[in-house]
Amino acid sequence: METINESTVTPTHEVMNDEAPLVEVDKLNVYYRSTHAVKDLSFVIPRGEIFGFIGPNGAGKTSTFKVLATLLKPHPSSGRVAINGVDVSKQPHKIRRMIGYAPDFFGVYDDLTVSEYLHFFAAAYRLNAARRKATVADVLALTDLTEKENAPVDGLSRGMKQRLSIARLLIHDPQLLILDEPASGLDPRARIEMRELLKELQRLGKTILISSHILHELSQLCTRIGILEAGNWVTEGSLDEIFSTLDMRRILHLQVANQSEELLGKLRAIEAIERVDEDLDRLALHFNESLASPEDLHAAIHATGARIQMFQPQAMDMETVFMKLTEGKTA
Numbered sequence: 001m002e003t004i005n006e007s008t009v010t011p012t013h014e015v016m017n018d019e020a021p022l023v024e025v026d027k028l029n030v031y032y033r034s035t036h037a038v039k040d041l042s043f044v045i046p047r048g049e050i051f052g053f054i055g056p057n058g059a060g061k062t063s064t065f066k067v068l069a070t071l072l073k074p075h076p077s078s079g080r081v082a083i084n085g086v087d088v089s090k091q092p093h094k095i096r097r098m099i100g101y102a103p104d105f106f107g108v109y110d111d112l113t114v115s116e117y118l119h120f121f122a123a124a125y126r127l128n129a130a131r132r133k134a135t136v137a138d139v140l141a142l143t144d145l146t147e148k149e150n151a152p153v154d155g156l157s158r159g160m161k162q163r164l165s166i167a168r169l170l171i172h173d174p175q176l177l178i179l180d181e182p183a184s185g186l187d188p189r190a191r192i193e194m195r196e197l198l199k200e201l202q203r204l205g206k207t208i209l210i211s212s213h214i215l216h217e218l219s220q221l222c223t224r225i226g227i228l229e230a231g232n233w234v235t236e237g238s239l240d241e242i243f244s245t246l247d248m249r250r251i252l253h254l255q256v257a258n259q260s261e262e263l264l265g266k267l268r269a270i271e272a273i274e275r276v277d278e279d280l281d282r283l284a285l286h287f288n289e290s291l292a293s294p295e296d297l298h299a300a301i302h303a304t305g306a307r308i309q310m311f312q313p314q315a316m317d318m319e320t321v322f323m324k325l326t327e328g329k330t331a
Contacts, residue, residue, distance in 0.1 A: 020085060022047045022176060022207045023068070027079035030063045030072065030231075037063045039231040042079070045209060045224075047175075050202050052222035053211040054322060060231040061211045062104065065180050068209070069101035083176060097125075100169030104181040110154035114145060114164060117153055118171060125172040135171060143167040143197060159190030166197060177201065179210045183217065195221055215322055229326045242321055243289065249274070252285040252297060255310035259283070266304040272297060282310065 023045035030038035038060040045051045053061045066072035067081055070092035074081060081088040088095050109117055118136045127135055140146045143163045148156065156164065162182060169177055179198075183191045195217060198208055212218050218225065219239055226236035235242055256263065267285065268276050272292035277284040287297060294313040302308060 021045055022084055023051075023209065024080065024082045024085075025064075025068075026081070027077075028064065028067060028081055029075040029078045030060065030067065031075050032063075037231050038067075041228070041231070041233055043226055043233065043236055045207060047207050048202065048205060049223045050198065050208045050210065050221055052218040052225040053209065053228065054215065054218065054225060055211075055228035056326065058230070059228040061228055062180055064228075065101070065103075065178050065209070065211070068176075069099060069178055070095050071101075097172065098174055099176045099178055100172075100174040101178045102165050102169060102180065102182060104184060110152070112153055113150050114140070114153060114156070115149040117164065118167060121168050121171050127171065139167040139170045142170065142200070144193070157190070159186050159193065162186060162190070162194060163197065166194075166201075170201075175207060177206055177208045177210075179208065181211055181213070183212055183214055191217060227322065227325055234325050239321070249286060250289050250294075251314040252287055252294065253310065253312040253314065254283045254285055254301070254306075254308070255281065256283070257307040257309055258305070263304060263306055267301065267306070270297070270300050270304075272300075 021044040023043075025044070026042050028038055028041040029036070041060070041064060053064070055061050063072060067074050068083065068088060070088055073089060083095055083098055086094050086098070109120070112120065115136060118139065119132060122132045122136055137146070140149055143166055145160065145163055145167060148160060153161070153164065166177075166179075166182070182198075183194050186194060191214070198210070198221060202208060210218070210222070224236060224238055225242065227234040264276060264278075264283075267273060267283070270292075272287045272289075273285050274288060275286040277286070285297075292300065297313075298308075298311055301311075
């Protein structure tokens with residue numbers, strides 16, 4: 001995948017303090033009349049992260065995104081919401097030069113070609129006319145749409161329209177991409193292509209805030225994840241950090257060449273192992289990961305004299321975490 005040619009992109013962002021988080025949200029509150037949609041929400045997003053926002057419908061994800069995108073004013077009781085040190089409420093025009101926002105429905109203008117669509121937004125962002133053509137060519141290449149530049153927008157598949165919307169976000173070279181359900185309605189191939197595109201954008205230095213109901217894909221994509229329910233922050237961190245706070249039990253599938261009752265007794269005596277089940281062709285070891293990592297467990301099992309043929313810890317998935325932490329509430 002090609003990268004944006006830096007010489008053709010007009011920088012629009014402020015001078016960055018690389019040590020400070022890009023996004024800082026402190027005690028954000030959002031009301032819709034009598035509904036308290038977001039309640040004292042606080043989090044930070046370091047630069048270069050892909051931060052996943054997870055929550056059921058009505059959790060407050062889109063409301064939070066709209067505040068960051070300057071489309072919704074936070075309640076006066078809120079603390080501070082800032083991007084790159086700039087207060088979102090006080091300087092919305094400056095914020096809009098720093099971000100690219102895509103709502104859960106990607107709107108495009110059907111009566112234009114792909115190239116015309118991007119040139120329209122390049123002009124709207126007042127990109128230098130001499131550089132505009134090269135900038136459009138660069139974002140088309142990055143999103144793998146070069147061959148479609150003269151195609152009418154209304155003839156594109158949904159997946160290509162999603163990629164075109166990402167291309168539109170990149171025209172002004174924003175620091176932060178805010179993506180609300182970008183994989184919604186995409187087929188499996190288009191979802192994979194979207195995921196790879198977002199990884200490439202992270203590699204290029206973009207910070208990405210993304211929400212999705214496809215939890216497995218978020219777990220593969222995101223560096224950190226935050227879970228929101230009924231407007232309240234439930235937890236945040238990397239998957240490993242969240243698993244450890246939950247004291248999650250895991251299962252290890254094990255095959256040994258010298259299985260015996262004596263060996264089973266030694267395995268059951270290992271502190272982290274809580275139960276050993278004998279299946280047809282393997283052993284299922286239930287263990288507490290807070291007491292021993294899979295690597296530590298491998299060493300302990302090897303020390304019993306077991307001749308290990310298969311050692312396969314069962315992966316914990318994002319769906320398990322989500323169901324354990326949430327109760328199905330809405331604001």
